[in-house]
Amino acid sequence: MFAYKPKSFLLSLPKHISNSQIFLANSNSQLSPPLSSLPPRPSIPQTKQAHAQIIVSGLAADSPLISHLLCFLALSPSTPFHYSLSLYQSIKYPSVFATNNMIRCFAKSDSPPQSLLLFSSMLRTCVKPNNHTFTFLLQACSRALALNEGAQVHTVAVKLGFGGYVFVRNALIHLYCSCSRIECSKRLFEENASSRDVVTWNSMLTAFVRDEQIGAAEKLFEEMPERDVISWSTMISGYVQNGRLGEGLECFKQMREKGMRLNEATLVSVLSASAQLGLLEHGRLVHSLVESLNFPLTVSLGTALIDMYAKCGCIEQSKLLFKNMPKKDIWTWNVMICGLASHGIGKEALALFQRFIDEGFHPVNVTFIGVLGACSRAGLVSEGRRHFKLMTEKYSILPEMEHYGCMVDMLGRAGFLDEAVQLIEKMTVPPDPVLWATLLGACKIHGSIELGEKIGKKLLKLDPTHDGHYVQLASIYAKARKWEDVIRVRRLLVEQNTNKAAGWSLIEAQGTVHKFVAGDREHERSLEIYKMLEKIGIRIAESGYSPNVSSVLHDIGEEEKENAIKEHSERLAMAFGLLVTGAGDCIRIVKNLRVCEDCHEVSKIISRVFEREIIVRDGSRFHHFKDGKCSCLDYW
DNA sequence: TTAGGGTTAG
Numbered sequence: 196m197f198a199y200k201p202k203s204f205l206l207s208l209p210k211h212i213s214n215s216q217i218f219l220a221n222s223n224s225q226l227s228p229p230l231s232s233l234p235p236r237p238s239i240p241q242t243k244q245a246h247a248q249i250i251v252s253g254l255a256a257d258s259p260l261i262s263h264l265l266c267f268l269a270l271s272p273s274t275p276f277h278y279s280l281s282l283y284q285s286i287k288y289p290s291v292f293a294t295n296n297m298i299r300c301f302a303k304s305d306s307p308p309q310s311l312l313l314f315s316s317m318l319r320t321c322v323k324p325n326n327h328t329f330t331f332l333l334q335a336c337s338r339a340l341a342l343n344e345g346a347q348v349h350t351v352a353v354k355l356g357f358g359g360y361v362f363v364r365n366a367l368i369h370l371y372c373s374c375s376r377i378e379c380s381k382r383l384f385e386e387n388a389s390s391r392d393v394v395t396w397n398s399m400l401t402a403f404v405r406d407e408q409i410g411a412a413e414k415l416f417e418e419m420p421e422r423d424v425i426s427w428s429t430m431i432s433g434y435v436q437n438g439r440l441g442e443g444l445e446c447f448k449q450m451r452e453k454g455m456r457l458n459e460a461t462l463v464s465v466l467s468a469s470a471q472l473g474l475l476e477h478g479r480l481v482h483s484l485v486e487s488l489n490f491p492l493t494v495s496l497g498t499a500l501i502d503m504y505a506k507c508g509c510i511e512q513s514k515l516l517f518k519n520m521p522k523k524d525i526w527t528w529n530v531m532i533c534g535l536a537s538h539g540i541g542k543e544a545l546a547l548f549q550r551f552i553d554e555g556f557h558p559v560n561v562t563f564i565g566v567l568g569a570c571s572r573a574g575l576v577s578e579g580r581r582h583f584k585l586m587t588e589k590y591s592i593l594p595e596m597e598h599y600g601c602m603v604d605m606l607g608r609a610g611f612l613d614e615a616v617q618l619i620e621k622m623t624v625p626p627d628p629v630l631w632a633t634l635l636g637a638c639k640i641h642g643s644i645e646l647g648e649k650i651g652k653k654l655l656k657l658d659p660t661h662d663g664h665y666v667q668l669a670s671i672y673a674k675a676r677k678w679e680d681v682i683r684v685r686r687l688l689v690e691q692n693t694n695k696a697a698g699w700s701l702i703e704a705q706g707t708v709h710k711f712v713a714g715d716r717e718h719e720r721s722l723e724i725y726k727m728l729e730k731i732g733i734r735i736a737e738s739g740y741s742p743n744v745s746s747v748l749h750d751i752g753e754e755e756k757e758n759a760i761k762e763h764s765e766r767l768a769m770a771f772g773l774l775v776t777g778a779g780d781c782i783r784i785v786k787n788l789r790v791c792e793d794c795h796e797v798s799k800i801i802s803r804v805f806e807r808e809i810i811v812r813d814g815s816r817f818h819h820f821k822d823g824k825c826s827c828l829d830y831w
Numbered sequence: 832t833t834a835g836g837g838t839t840a841g
Contacts, residue, residue, distance in 0.1 A: 259832080262832075262833090263832065263833095265833095266832065266833055269833070270833085290832095291833095292832055292833060293833095295833055295834085296832090296833055299833070299834080325833095326834080327833055327834055328833095328834095329834095330833095330834045330835060331833085331834070333835090334834085334835075361835085362834055362835055363834095363835090364835095365834095365835050365836070366834085366835060366836095368835095368836090369835070369836065392835090393836085394835050394836050395835095395836090396836090397835090397836045397837070398835080398836050399836095400836085400837090401836065401837070404837090423836095424837085425836055425837045426836090426837085427837090428837045428838070429836080429837045429838095430837095431837090431838095432837065432838060433837095435838095458837085458838090459837095459838065460837045460838035460839095461837085461838080462838085463837095463838040463839050464837085464838055464839085466838095466839080467838080467839060467840095470839095494839090495838060495839055496838090496839090498839055498840080499838080499839050499840095502839070502840065525840090526839055526840055527839095527840090528840095529839095529840045529841085530839075530840050531840095532840090533840060533841060534840090536841095537841095559840095560841085561840055561841055562840090562841095563841095564840090564841040565840080565841070568841075595841095597841055598841095600841095601841095
């Protein structure tokens, strides 16, 4: 049998396991509602009550009885191991059953390596390990990402003849996959083709997914003799985690067509895909499934729903769900803070962050991406500076590129260009060109030609294949009416043969997703769409609109430039939205790039002239257009 | 008398 060769075959000598006081019942006993599919587990207070009765009845020396209590604790969702250990230590001659359960308690605790120490001491007694022992031990190694220790356990399991047990082998596949040793998982999987069960296949599927080998995962999924809900969930999450969102949703569709039962993990992954794609109708469908199938609103599911609604433009729905969540964890708070930030509701995001702190949570890097993003999008400069300081000084969180990105964006937009430059120059890691590009955009807004030129030249050196830098630099020159420089940069752009990122916009209508690119004429209702565009053009011109062509960088005349922006993907999506939705309905659009100045202006006018609310999620944030105004207050 | 695999935030 294959065995990963560990660096050392010697397990650490067992340390003396000290007596611990019985864990006192001061923990939060309000557990999340149990999943309907799971059998009820005895809670820790219930186990303690039973323990007290055993002591009062004079049966505390009855080791099988105490072992059963230990087993209950091992089955509880989260057990501080001190109490389990005190029970275990009260057994004079622990059986393999009692020891296995103690190993399992350690494996589930915050100190999984303790189970290895117990195993070491077990090896020196007359109590012999069995197949259960190795399953729990390997689980502990996987949780601790302890590759060497796991490999030693692997060796012992093989030596003692337990290597062929399917539970042990599956635990090994899982261990090597958790420790990024996929080749070891694969060898174990291939070696035992005749004795695989569905968990063996699922473990290998997970290994491929985690290693981003989606092709291999797809092939394995096809070959599986039997697929259960976990096989489907793994495949769906594999697609979603690797950005193949449409395929994830298609896989979910197939799963439902096959009549498979759904579970929490399936729904969370599918909600994530709906959120990332901004598909509100799909997300709502999943929400209705959650309700019709009577899924309890667990922390994960509730958080995924909050995120979905926020990313699909329904921030009020997110807020309502957040308010009604019976239990929240750090993910829930982070999702809500980031959601408010993306909608530009900066002050509420900051107030929520304060509540989060007041409730005793400890912020993490993502929390501050939300907080700083909120400050940036709402122009809350002094709050942003204060929180950046708080993050580094009070919470000792090292700023990452994203944090710097928020700060540079915030300072740049507000006109603190020198401060932004100083911040970038003070960075201890090399700045991502995106930071300079952000600042270049700010130079354009504030007409800082000199600094913009300096940054633009720097960027062309750092990242010559990015077309956006040429476009920004040329627009800075254009703003300064330096036409020769505009022509020069434009020539450079052509010579570099860069690939301009194709802009697209999505709109959902009657369960179908419609995708448009600029100048698109592929849609089956293209003729009607272009007629609607003309109608829009006439109506907005009547209300005094004149086009802003500064975002167009082609060697074409003004009229052609006007046509080019008129056919931007979001204009086509908006025209289609006006065609397919009823009077007064909200139009929701998801765009991959940032909305250009002219489209932003036009969207405001359309919202007033056509009396429609238009919600656009662009590459950076949400814009809610209503009555001729945008929620971003033209600050984006 | 005890077992394994899948999920979420920028």
